[in-house]
Amino acid sequence: xxxxxxxxxxxxxxxxxxxxxxxxxxxxxxxxxxxxxxxxxxxxxxxxxxxxxxxxxxxxxxxxxxxxxxxxxxxxxxxxxxxxxxxxxxxxxxxxxxxxxxxxxxxxxxxxxxxxxxxxxxxxxxxxxxxxxxxxxxxxxxxxxxxxxxxxxxxxxxxxxxxxxxxxxxxxxxxxxxxxxxxxxxxxxxxxxxxxxxxxxxxxxxxxxxxxxxxxxxxxxxxxxxxxxxxxxxxxxxxxxxxxxxxxxxxxxxxxxxxxxxxxxxxxxxxxxxxxxxxxxxxxxxxxxxxxxxxxxxxxxxxxxxxxxxxxxxxxxxxxxxxxxxxxxxxxxxxxxxxxxxxxxxxxxxxxxxxxxxxxxxxxxxxxxxxxxxxxxxxxxxxxxxxxxxxxxxxxxxxxxxxxxxxxxxxxxxxxxxxxxxxxxxxxxxxxxx
Amino acid sequence: xxxxxxxxxxxxxxxxxxxxxxxxxxxxxxxxxxxxxxxxxxxxxxxxxxxxxxxxxxxxxxxxxxxxxxxxxxxxxxxxxxxxxxxxxxxxxxxxxxxxxxxxxxxxxxxxxxxxxxxxxxxxxxxxxxxxxxxxxxxxxxxxxxxxxxxxxxxxxxxxxxxxxxxxxxxxxxxxxxxxxxxxxxxxxxxxxxxxxxxxxxxxxxxxxxxxxxxxxxxxxxxxxxxxxxxxxxxxxxxxxxxxxxxxxxxxxxxxxxxxxxxxxxxxxxxxxxxxxxxxxxxxxxxxxxxxxxxxxxxxxxxxxxxxxxxxxxxxxxxxxxxxxxxxxxxxxxxxxxxxxxxxxxxxxxxxxxxxxxxxxxxxxxxxxxxxxxxxxxxxxxxxxxxxxxxxxxxxxxxxxxxxxxxxxxxxxxxxxxxxxxxxxxxxxxxxxx
Numbered sequence: 001x002x003x004x005x006x007x008x009x010x011x012x013x014x015x016x017x018x019x020x021x022x023x024x025x026x027x028x029x030x031x032x033x034x035x036x037x038x039x040x041x042x043x044x045x046x047x048x049x050x051x052x053x054x055x056x057x058x059x060x061x062x063x064x065x066x067x068x069x070x071x072x073x074x075x076x077x078x079x080x081x082x083x084x085x086x087x088x089x090x091x092x093x094x095x096x097x098x099x100x101x102x103x104x105x106x107x108x109x110x111x112x113x114x115x116x117x118x119x120x121x122x123x124x125x126x127x128x129x130x131x132x133x134x135x136x137x138x139x140x141x142x143x144x145x146x147x148x149x150x151x152x153x154x155x156x157x158x159x160x161x162x163x164x165x166x167x168x169x170x171x172x173x174x175x176x177x178x179x180x181x182x183x184x185x186x187x188x189x190x191x192x193x194x195x196x197x198x199x200x201x202x203x204x205x206x207x208x209x210x211x212x213x214x215x216x217x218x219x220x221x222x223x224x225x226x227x228x229x230x231x232x233x234x235x236x237x238x239x240x241x242x243x244x245x246x247x248x249x250x251x252x253x254x255x256x257x258x259x260x261x262x263x264x265x266x267x268x269x270x271x272x273x274x275x276x277x278x279x280x281x282x283x284x285x286x287x288x289x290x291x292x293x294x295x296x297x298x299x300x301x302x303x304x305x306x307x308x309x310x311x312x313x314x315x316x317x318x319x320x321x322x323x324x325x326x327x328x329x330x331x332x333x334x335x336x337x338x339x340x341x342x343x344x345x346x347x348x349x350x351x352x353x354x355x356x357x358x359x360x361x362x363x364x365x366x367x368x369x370x371x372x373x374x375x376x377x378x379x380x381x382x383x384x385x386x387x388x389x390x391x392x393x394x395x396x397x398x399x400x401x402x403x404x405x406x407x408x409x410x411x412x413x414x415x416x417x418x419x420x421x422x423x424x425x426x427x428x429x430x431x432x433x434x
Numbered sequence: 435x436x437x438x439x440x441x442x443x444x445x446x447x448x449x450x451x452x453x454x455x456x457x458x459x460x461x462x463x464x465x466x467x468x469x470x471x472x473x474x475x476x477x478x479x480x481x482x483x484x485x486x487x488x489x490x491x492x493x494x495x496x497x498x499x500x501x502x503x504x505x506x507x508x509x510x511x512x513x514x515x516x517x518x519x520x521x522x523x524x525x526x527x528x529x530x531x532x533x534x535x536x537x538x539x540x541x542x543x544x545x546x547x548x549x550x551x552x553x554x555x556x557x558x559x560x561x562x563x564x565x566x567x568x569x570x571x572x573x574x575x576x577x578x579x580x581x582x583x584x585x586x587x588x589x590x591x592x593x594x595x596x597x598x599x600x601x602x603x604x605x606x607x608x609x610x611x612x613x614x615x616x617x618x619x620x621x622x623x624x625x626x627x628x629x630x631x632x633x634x635x636x637x638x639x640x641x642x643x644x645x646x647x648x649x650x651x652x653x654x655x656x657x658x659x660x661x662x663x664x665x666x667x668x669x670x671x672x673x674x675x676x677x678x679x680x681x682x683x684x685x686x687x688x689x690x691x692x693x694x695x696x697x698x699x700x701x702x703x704x705x706x707x708x709x710x711x712x713x714x715x716x717x718x719x720x721x722x723x724x725x726x727x728x729x730x731x732x733x734x735x736x737x738x739x740x741x742x743x744x745x746x747x748x749x750x751x752x753x754x755x756x757x758x759x760x761x762x763x764x765x766x767x768x769x770x771x772x773x774x775x776x777x778x779x780x781x782x783x784x785x786x787x788x789x790x791x792x793x794x795x796x797x798x799x800x801x802x803x804x805x806x807x808x809x810x811x812x813x814x815x816x817x818x819x820x821x822x823x824x825x826x827x828x829x830x831x832x833x834x835x836x837x838x839x840x841x842x843x844x845x846x847x848x849x850x851x852x853x854x855x856x857x858x859x860x861x862x863x864x865x866x867x868x
Contacts, residue, residue, distance in 0.1 A: 001497075001498070001501070002500075002501075391458060391806075391808075391809070391813075391815075392458075393458060393459055393472065393815070393836050393837060393840075394459075395837065395840055396837075396841075407841060408840075409837070409840040410846075411493070411840075411845060411846030413499060413846070417498070417500065419500075420498065420499055420500030420501065421499050421814075422500075423500060424499075424501070424502065424814040425500075429500060429501065429814070430502075431502045431504050431811075431812055432497055432502065432503050432507055432517075433503060433504035433505075433506045433508075433522065433527075434504040434505070434506055434524055434527045434528075
């Protein structure tokens, strides 16, 4: 419905996402830490406090009550895409995470380096969690030795005509992730992600042969099996050819084969000209999925703010992502998460200066999901949400915290409604019916 | 589900709709106006305040968060009909708005008088916004000269048998609206609204020929084209026959062809005997769409209250509509909107006297949509909602205002759930399951 109502106007929307900002209260062990307060409650945030008093607040569930979202669904929801309807395959997310850009025809998979015994049975699904450096070396070797696979498959003698599935080459890309993880991308035409995984997800079994789930995926399954066999012989060459002794990473396990999801872009759905400012590849990738221009930026919060200022005139929707709130949450580092929130607070006046350049501009601050330091992980707790616009009734919130937002005037809503609310307050939606 | 649970009982429900009552806070320019308060917050409403303290409150979205509804969808939702599922065509709404009653077979369209040049190209889609008086004269002329159209069409010589679509006459009604707007109704059988519009929605083009979108609509499209041609020759007669010189309104443009939506009536769905008290045709029409008896009433709020008293014993559901809150909102007249709210407040004790006649009666006060004086238009802001019944837990609301309702015990909900809540509190719903 929003798509039929959206209007192209000049007013701007700034969506500031503090990744994982929601937390849980921590009882004081040190006198310097608040008694039973969350990270947001503990932080000294004079600018956010002042803003909250002029804003309307609420809480959002990224997916549904009780559901802990990954970064993919949490962001899709904030971008206005129902994350249950639009699921991003694991392989695609991993590819975005290492900064590989995908074309609609490509297939990405998440890979693990693993250890198999002499019989080919899996001893360790993570190859003893080899270091990222070793991983990088192995990936480089695989990439050099397998940069394309003939779609006709090894079963065809050279020169013979290929059958129904064509014989064109498929390009292979192997990109290292952290520790034992890597990303595998096949680029070519006629690829189909409806194939089985090769990771049996337990030790004592051999890796599985990849099988097509539909006839159209036969070529892809064949390519996967060729890749696995080639990778195996490279990682664990015959004794006579051995270059580097027995290695723990002597096998690959593949799962989460996926293509890019088919999404109508924000430009088309919401008539926005959207841009993303984010430092981590995953978030840059997610933003590009929905059509945002991903702007070049540096690694600090200050760099990101400078980028925002630089491009402010050129777009009318900005997604500004700050990662460190989540990183410190994941580390269980309550104090540093508090410090990052305090650092962000210092930039609020600069952001407001931009927002105030036009009366119908809208400024939203929220998280994608919560990452309480006490849980050291993403959680299901709803996200504090703040909306600042000329066209609101300010509620009673005195600060931008979980507890103040609980009583907020926007109530408790699904994050997928955040975009309609932002568009409405920026006067970018026509009336529904007469 | 409600339909299977609804019980016929004597308890009464009074739904008082203050059209567009929700507002936005206005900064004081005159000392008499509140500092940063909405119309409801500014108004002195001792009776509503006292009622709010014994009630449970909340906020409703007529359609969805961020969506600004027209009066049609906003009312359907309050009457318990999902406004996305049941969309009322533009022509039908216009017909209701001028007080034309429609039968299920009829087709209504919204018309514009327009100006075309010698080549028949549109110069002005609104004929220079002719006055309502001129409009009334033109409509009278059209109505006199075209009161029926032969369904067989002009292409058939007189006396010849018509084909598959029959040859019966279709009655034509032309009703003036405001300025350049009119309503066109075709009454007959076998009419089908699946036809294209004749309004190209831009100048410099000729009006479009009406085309059927499905074979069943061929007859209707033919009738529309006959009407347009006849109207054109009447409005802009050949020079030799010219009665009144060059007129700006020398063409008609038609759009929004629609039949009545197919709705199960409130009687059947909710086992109610419903009545409507409203002064404006649009709301009387909307109420009749869902099966309400539309009561004769005068034009003041007092008249409406007297009508309610008169019919109180005869029905068990009353929709009492007050228009002026919306009218002053649309005019941007904050002060008069406040005064109307204060006037309504005076009648609250009389309404409560009626409600108190039986212990299980329910009284709801809400808006259909918000119309902040500051926006001079309908808006997306949720509606304050108050429910008074013996069977509630009063919340902390001290007044019937947007901000008090934000923290209300009913929370933030979709207006389509208002009817189930009213039925439940009136003990009109059976248990679901065992």
